[in-house]
Amino acid sequence: MNLDASLRMSMKELLDCKHPTAWIEFEKGLIDEVELERIFFKDGRKFDLEGLKSCVRDGYSYIEGVEELLSTLKDNGYEMHAFTNYPIWYRMIEEKLKLSSYLSWTFCSCILGKRKPDPLIYEEVLKHLDIEPQNCVFIDDTMKNVEAAKEAGINGIQFKNADSLQQDLSLLGVSFPSINTQKQEHKI
Known part of the structure; x- marks a missing residue:
């Protein structure tokens, strides 16, 4: 899964500018997609949430065996x-x-x-x-x-x-x- 490519930045850049707890809060079910999209980046910039979801979906397949x-x-x-x-x-x-x-x-x-x-x-x-x-x-x-x-x-x-x-x-x-x-x- 190449999330950094779907967000058009390197993983280092992503880690530097993403909200420190948004993804964990999303994983725990504490926030929904709308809130994730709103706070994902510390500076509030918009991004392609549907593109990110497609990247996640496309990134999964069965490992051989x-x-x-x-x-x-x-x-x-x-x-x-x-x-x-x-x-x-x-x-x-x-x-x-x-x-x-x-x-x-x-x-x-x-x-x-x-x-x-x-x-x-x-x-x-x-x-x-x-x-x-x-x-x-x-x-x-x-x-x-x-x-x-x-x-x-x-x-x-x-x-x-x-x-x-x-x-x-x-x-x-x-x-x-x-x-x-x-x-x-x-x-x-």
């Missing part, structure tokens, strides 16, 4: 949930990729009002799922989020690619037979 891995996990009875810092724009991603075919969009920051790696959100996830932390697997591409999950007692895996994820899950006892009719107790 991930859709097959999700399908196998679902077919083998594993319960999976999105645990994401996405703003309400997660709906655009859902519309494009149909992730709900494999998982529930249960833990979105824009709905919960909290973001990873806040320790409270991990506690909330465990309470909602009514599961012991050692029976839960958290997968994220950002190590600080994985470390926060581990601090909560949750098995954490840093995502690199589908093959390494399958290997890491196997080490945790997640099975990958083609069909398993028994419901597994792990939640991902």
